[in-house]
Amino acid sequence: xxxxxxxxxxxxxxxxxxxxxxxxxxxxxxxxxxxxxxxxxxxxxxxxxxxxxxxxxxxxxxxxxxxxxxxxxxxxxxxxxxxxxxxxxxxxxxxxxxxxxxxxxxxxxxxxxxxxxxxxxxxxxxxxxxxxxxxxxxxxxxxxxxxxxxxxxxxxxxxxxxxxxxxxxxxxxxxxxxxxxxxxxxxxxxxxxxxxxxxxxxxxxxxxxxxxxxxxxxxxxxxxxxxxxxxxxxxxxxxxxxxxxxxxxxxxxxxxxxxxxxxxxxxxxxxxxxxxxxxxxxxxxxxxxxxxxxxxxxx
Ligand code: NDP
Numbered sequence: 001x002x003x004x005x006x007x008x009x010x011x012x013x014x015x016x017x018x019x020x021x022x023x024x025x026x027x028x029x030x031x032x033x034x035x036x037x038x039x040x041x042x043x044x045x046x047x048x049x050x051x052x053x054x055x056x057x058x059x060x061x062x063x064x065x066x067x068x069x070x071x072x073x074x075x076x077x078x079x080x081x082x083x084x085x086x087x088x089x090x091x092x093x094x095x096x097x098x099x100x101x102x103x104x105x106x107x108x109x110x111x112x113x114x115x116x117x118x119x120x121x122x123x124x125x126x127x128x129x130x131x132x133x134x135x136x137x138x139x140x141x142x143x144x145x146x147x148x149x150x151x152x153x154x155x156x157x158x159x160x161x162x163x164x165x166x167x168x169x170x171x172x173x174x175x176x177x178x179x180x181x182x183x184x185x186x187x188x189x190x191x192x193x194x195x196x197x198x199x200x201x202x203x204x205x206x207x208x209x210x211x212x213x214x215x216x217x218x219x220x221x222x223x224x225x226x227x228x229x230x231x232x233x234x235x236x237x238x239x240x241x242x243x244x245x246x247x248x249x250x251x252x253x254x255x256x257x258x259x260x261x262x263x264x265x266x267x268x269x270x271x272x273x274x275x276x277x278x279x280x281x282x283x284x285x286x287x288x289x290x291x292x293x294x295x296x297x298x299x
Pocket of ligand 1: 142165166167168169170171172189190191192193196209210211212230231232233269270273
């Protein structure tokens with residue numbers, strides 16, 4: 001039996017359309033335009049692609065997009081001064097500093113300089129603490145996108161056994177917090193976990209955020225489980241060594257035969273990440289203006 005494919009591309013388009021609808025109403029009813037500032041330091045090619053895509057989708061949603069491109073040798077003090085300006089700019093509701101930063105900068109210091117209310121990546125230590133204590137926060141975009149897909153597919157997640165493989169601050173840990181917030185019984189697995197196969201086989205919901213191509217085979221998946229594959233790994237194309245292709249952390253071909261539902265790579269979690277960035281910017285703008293937050297777009 002083949003699993004239901006959770007179409008992240010289609011769902012992300014739906015979320016973006018929802019965001020655009022709210023943005024149009026904010027403009028019309030309140031004269032407010034949500035604004036997202038993206039800061040890119042240096043010329044990392046992958047980061048440039050992400051930043052371009054974020055800017056394009058921000059404008060398509062009807063929001064204002066502010067791009068700040070700084071040279072790789074920009075001083076940390078100059079970056080902090082820019083963040084201070086953006087923190088105090090009322091037209092900017094969301095600030096995203098594209099990671100990774102050049103080696104001479106302290107990423108934690110930079111991220112924690114962002115006003116937590118404008119921290120649409122949800123990486124500021126205050127937002128991490130708020131999420132951990134079940135309070136209203138800005139939630140990291142990738143785990144938020146995973147949660148939205150799970151809620152859409154299952155309705156509610158209460159009582160389900162969830163296993164998150166990976167414990168990074170960006171994906172694994174916030175994902176686990178969100179699943180706990182939705183009353184799952186949560187296990188976080190990592191590189192030191194004993195008998196990872198057995199741990200994964202206990203999961204009704206299996207989230208893979210490891211960064212190792214096709215590491216989780218189908219026989220680690222409980223029959224009927226929902227598999228969310230966060231991994232994005234570029235590998236050599238099996239038929240054409242000159243080309244590459246993207247694969248997840250889960251071996252899709254074997255897992256799709258066992259799972260009840262599964263996200264593909266590409267076209268699963270990836271598109272949801274930028275959609276959630278837009279949703280977070282809208283949420284931040286609504287909060288900043290004392291307006292009701294859009295339903296279904298936050299945790
Ligand atoms: P990190 O490298 O920060 O974390 C990887 C985690 O996987 C670590 O906790 C590590 O454990 C664990 N791990 C590594 N090897 C194993 C193993 N053999 N068995 C069990 N656990 C293992 O990665 P990220 O969380 O940043 O990203 C994970 C993946 O998600 C990557 O492929 C990344 O590209 C992708 N990603 C996708 C996004 C999207 O938009 N779709 C956004 C962000 C990331 P330990 O802590 O013990 O070292």
